[in-house]
Amino acid sequence: MVRPLLSPAERERGRRLGATLRQARGDRSMVEVASAAGIPVETLRKIEAGRIPTPAFFTVAALGAVLGLDLAALAAVCSEVPERPAATA
Template sequence: MVRTPLTPEERLRGERLGALLRAARGERSMAAVAASAGISAETLRKIETGRAPTPAFFTVAALAGALGLSLDEILGRCAAEPAVASTGAPAPVPAGVPLIA
């Protein structure tokens, strides 16, 4: 099975997740947090360093529980940057571009 390459947004989201988990872990060891979440320390290391930027939902949920984070907090802090609010106005049509072919 061939995996499709990750988009830059997916990679960035994975980096945010890793940074959030590292910060939440604080002084606790990777081994202790991983054991509490029921995953390997190697898996946690890969997530924290961005080498596994799209971990399984249940892995993230287990880590959230082990670190005292809510899934809403993780989503809010790792989701894409908010887009600039739209004015609701249609985009301008460049001069000279026909509207009907």
């Protein structure tokens, strides 16, 4: 099965998700967080790097629970549309 290419907006949303999770992880190791969430460390690494921009819902839910993140708030952060720079005339 071939996956369709992601749009730039979808890739940006994945980067925001990764940055939010990385910030919430703080000083905790990837191994500790991934183990507590029941996911492979490499999966967490790829999500944080934005290389998995559309992780499975249950993966995000598990990470949110471990990191103390509310899923609605996490969705809001990831759904924000970044402001475009003003066009110069």
